[in-house]
Amino acid sequence: MTRSLAVHAGLLALLLALNWLLPAYHQGNLARVMTLAIYAIGYNIAFGYTGLLSLGHAMFFAAGMYGAALPMRLADLAIGPSFALGLLAGAALALVVGLLALRTAGVAFMIVTLMFSQAFYLTILLLGTWTRGDEGFVIPAIDRQIAGLDLTAADTRYLVAWALFSAALLISLRLVHRPLGRSFVAIRENEERARLLGYDTGRLKLWSLVISATISAASGAAYATLFGYAGASFAGVQYSIFPLLWVLLGGAGTVLGPFIGTLFMFYLIDLSSGITEAYMLIAGVVLVLLTLFAPGGIAGEIRNRLWRALP
């Protein structure tokens, strides 16, 4: 526990220090990676730890994004309460969707979550008067101020992203050491057995989905407020697939995996697009190689080969 705490605290310290060490381009990238890694952390709670393979998490990300951005745009609400509304929107949506979708499992669960997410995406388009649909809308710089912090400044943005990412990482680390997180793992490993140990697996899966969705919504709300934009593309199918890829690459069911996967994928696309226009080809080959030779993801392989106690 102490060693694992040291590793995670070490990563956070390193990321903090990088704010002053990185050139502006990479500083901006890393702020974005940390913000999106929050999404991956949230997804990992449901998928990596509880075994709930959702193909519709974009709706939770987008619920956070619009839950925060719309009140600012339409009601001139301050950024703090708007952010909180974003979280609330994600949690409430997960509660409703979970109550329905969790009646299914496996492939049916994937399809039901995908359909709900598509319905959510289409609803955003339908309400184009307010959401401006695919085009999206910009949140003016003047609104992106909180407690004297200017979120449009590169340094501030990086540090706020870092703080939110740290919070998500530590919540996730704490959760997997708590009995609640342990019972999620029990469901992932053998739901029938967990049920016959007296765990109300239906209720626990709903909890897992709500926690997962709330963290995902935090990422969406952070993205809107830090980068000043909300658009329907963030609710599309590809934004449901991304966290799955990030988590698989980094290591499902590990605390660090989501961040590693997000960082890896971000720079993989960034670097390969500098080499060729067919950059997705390079990305694809690397993904195939990684799944062939490191099926547990990067952090998963570290756990399997080097350090079994890695949470």
Place this chain on the structure above:
Amino acid sequence: MTTPILETRGLSRSFHGLRAVHEVDLSLAPGRIRALIGPNGAGKTTLVSMLIGRIAPSSGRIAFDGQDITDLPAHERVRRGMAYTFQITSVFARLAAEENVALAARRRLGTDAPAVDRAVADALARTGLADRRAETARDLSYGHQRLLEIAMGLAQSPRLMILDEPTQGLADSEIEAFEALIRELSATTTILLIEHNMNVVMSLADEITVLNFGEVLAEGPPEAIRADARVQAAYLGTEPADAT
């Protein structure tokens, strides 16, 4: 006459018209060891699956501790003090042995970590698995996985423990240790034991229920069952009495 800890009335289950269990009346007195025996396909596992709530009965009622539990989900029954160990080993294969047991203990003891640790250490010690606590469950030998199942049952400190063929795959020396463990356990827990090993049944059981074609064929103390001609014809006759 004490209230039975578990009682069924007319418990039945059909699968597509096939009567797997038919009109079974079962009554378990607290603190006793009851063995449930019968030829393969007699409906033993179907019967206990209904008791724990893995499958719903077609008709009939189940009462635990005087309260009707027929409509309760499995996890509620476990919360009331029933425990079930699987016939086909069903441990958390990728988790450490001690985490398997901790999951069983934690549901009861919640966030009280020291109490969970004590319950885990106790259950592992009683099943002889203390040295293997850190091993991943799937790396344990088959016999040890069976014992881990039982350790998970112990950690729940149930009032009724249902053991579905617990000695299957155990070595003779392990079976002796298992018998001693069950005798010790029966001081505090009622036990319903499905078992094929007649030596184990005859040495452990206070009463035996014989199931044949889904119906109760005979019920009584071991000596009476051993002497029962119908039982011999239906069960003991078709397989050697010492089928181990």
